[in-house]
Amino acid sequence: MNLSETTDDERVRGFSRRHAARPRVGVLVVHGFTATPLTVAGWAEEFHAAGFDVEVPLLPGHGTTAHDCDASTWADWLGGTAAALARLENESVVVAGISMGGGLVLRLAQLHPDRVHAVVLANPAVGLDPLRALAVQTLGRVLPTWPAIAGDLADPSVRVLAYDSTPLRALVSQAAGWRDVRRDLARVRQPVLLLRSRVDHVVPASSSRTVLAGISSRDVTEVVYANSFHELTSDVDSPSVFAESVRFARRVGG
Numbered sequence: 001m002n003l004s005e006t007t008d009d010e011r012v013r014g015f016s017r018r019h020a021a022r023p024r025v026g027v028l029v030v031h032g033f034t035a036t037p038l039t040v041a042g043w044a045e046e047f048h049a050a051g052f053d054v055e056v057p058l059l060p061g062h063g064t065t066a067h068d069c070d071a072s073t074w075a076d077w078l079g080g081t082a083a084a085l086a087r088l089e090n091e092s093v094v095v096a097g098i099s100m101g102g103g104l105v106l107r108l109a110q111l112h113p114d115r116v117h118a119v120v121l122a123n124p125a126v127g128l129d130p131l132r133a134l135a136v137q138t139l140g141r142v143l144p145t146w147p148a149i150a151g152d153l154a155d156p157s158v159r160v161l162a163y164d165s166t167p168l169r170a171l172v173s174q175a176a177g178w179r180d181v182r183r184d185l186a187r188v189r190q191p192v193l194l195l196r197s198r199v200d201h202v203v204p205a206s207s208s209r210t211v212l213a214g215i216s217s218r219d220v221t222e223v224v225y226a227n228s229f230h231e232l233t234s235d236v237d238s239p240s241v242f243a244e245s246v247r248f249a250r251r252v253g254g
Contacts, residue, residue, distance in 0.1 A: 014058035026090035032099030070167035074177030185214030
């Protein structure tokens with residue numbers, strides 16, 4: 001399936017929102033693996049409505065075909081998020097990401113502490129449960145795809161735009177990138193808001209526990225949602241997720 005042919009919504013291709021008078025704080029919002037910026041568009045629009053400049057990139061290999069995704073790597077996605085960070089000319093930046101996007105913005109916080117002022121994470125992915133991790137490392141070398149991981153929603157009326165299969169070489173690359181994120185978690189000293197679902201069929205709760213146990217941040221808030229699954233920014237609790245994120249960004253942004 002070619003996602004670029006399934007919708008005319010310009011937000012699928014990545015988008016920016018700027019205010020006429022540049023605010024002091026901008027927000028970078030990053031989507032997850034196999035998904036598109038459309039899955040975080042509501043999140044980003046709420047940040048913009050609250051007075052922040054916003055940048056929402058389309059990660060390399062996404063928004064087209066699963067084959068394109070399988071030809072991309074963690075380094076490509078990290079490069080795409082770093083380029084988007086550079087496009088925000090605000091004095092400081094809050095970075096926000098869901099799932100793989102959460103792992104990517106954590107890496108930005110580690111590598112660019114001078115630019116990243118605070119971090120918002122929604123069901124962040126920095127690891128898998130042991131059995132799935134083993135399967136990725138073994139089957140990922142011989143099988144081209146798995147069934148889709150996107151679309152884990154409690155709300156049956158909602159659909160997300162994402163690939164209908166999981167490219168395994170790309171997933172193996174992501175797992176390798178997570179090792180760097182986990183190794184350097186202590187370098188994260190910025191304020192952190194971690195939002196997670198009590199029930200997540202894609203990313204285990206141990207991923208969030210790893211983040212919270214490893215970061216050096218003193219200003220840390222965790223919020224657990226009972227009514228949503230993995231796609232937290234598209235599911236039942238998304239209005240609360242948006243409001244909590246805006247409150248946090250306003251507080252840490254002064």
